[in-house]
Amino acid sequence: MQKPIRFLATLTLSVGLALPLSAQEEPGLDTVVATVNGKDITLGHMIVARAGLPEQYQQLPDEVLFKGILDQLVQQTALADTFEGDLPPRVTLSLDNETRSLTAAEAIENVMSTPIEEADIQAAYDAEYAGRDLGDEYNASHILVETEEEAQAIKAELDEGADFAEMAREKSTGPSGPGGGSLGWFGKGMMVPTFEAAVVELEPGAISDPVQTQFGWHVIKLNETRKTEAPALDTVRDELELQIRQTRVQQEIDRVTAEADVDRSAADGMDPSVIKNIEWLE
Incomplete structure (x- = not known):
């Protein structure tokens, strides 16, 4: 081709x-x-x-x-x-497809631009967040060092009563060290898997055995846990509106396709490989 x-x-x-346009209007x-x-x-x-x-x-x-x-x-x-002469099929068929695609896109845009009522947004918010267990969040601190031996020695000192924050400021090589090792609050999926798995197993106030990640060896202290709260509606409004619009589009596609007079029988039993016959377009 x-x-x-x-x-x-x-x-x-x-x-x-x-050149400037010559039109006066x-x-x-x-x-x-x-x-x-x-x-x-x-x-x-x-x-x-x-x-x-x-x-x-x-x-x-x-x-x-x-x-x-x-x-x-x-x-x-x-x-x-x-x-x-006559245009080859590759041109006429491409024009057909382009016209079909652009026209369908306009139909979709009409659905997407339909105003959304506040009640619909509230209903989408309630369906997404109301009454759901959104999981736990964790507040933890850690001390990061290069070797397992260093981590074991730090764990031993902590078991003997050393202050975790002071040890983090003194020993940790991570950016949280100067802040006493504090990582603040985080939810599941926000930390690397091995680190997260160790945190989930801890009780508040407990300190983990050394945990290895790609960053080095960690000694972790779980400070607190809490239930994840649902975000305020306004913080997820745009996301909910997009979700509503996409749902409407899919429903409209399903509706008009179901109501259309469609006959696919001519394609039954056809060898699917025929769509690779590019030479037919010449």
Whole structure:
């Protein structure tokens, strides 16, 4: 299959300034910026072309993009006029798919943009958080050293009554050392697995045997535990709204598909490998 010509490959070399529009009115989507063999190229065509560019191109200066995109559209229009005969299936089918995809996306956008009532947000919040056990949180401190021997020696001193915070300030190589080894509050999944497993097994006030992680050897003290509280509604509002919108979209997709007159019988028994016949598109 022929690969499409990529006109923007040399876009960064275009440094000429764009000419001002000659129209006296405020520019809009229908404002004509050029004509090629009598065919209009509008500002709307340029805006759509820019919106579809990769991010690195969109960062280019406006004057470079304006000239580069206009050059591209002029060249494409001139080349298209030279084409004779019927378009190959790869083009007509691609246009069908693109039209279908863009139109479906607009239908989805209509659903996504439907206003959400506060009651719906509250209901989603209650379903997500009300009455659920969100697990425990832990407040722990640790002393981090390089070797197991060092960790064993520290554990022995702590068992004999040494102050944990003082030992952390004196011995720990971790960034929490100057703060007495305090790690503050954290929930499950926030620490590496071996460290977390050791913390979960401790009772408040207890000190662990040496625990190895990729950072070194830890001696851990569990200070307190508490039940994880549900976040305030406003802190998760955006997340809940997105969840509601996505649910609505899926429900709409399911509804319209179920109500559509769909007949897939022609595909029954067909060899799935036929979709690899790219040569048919020529």
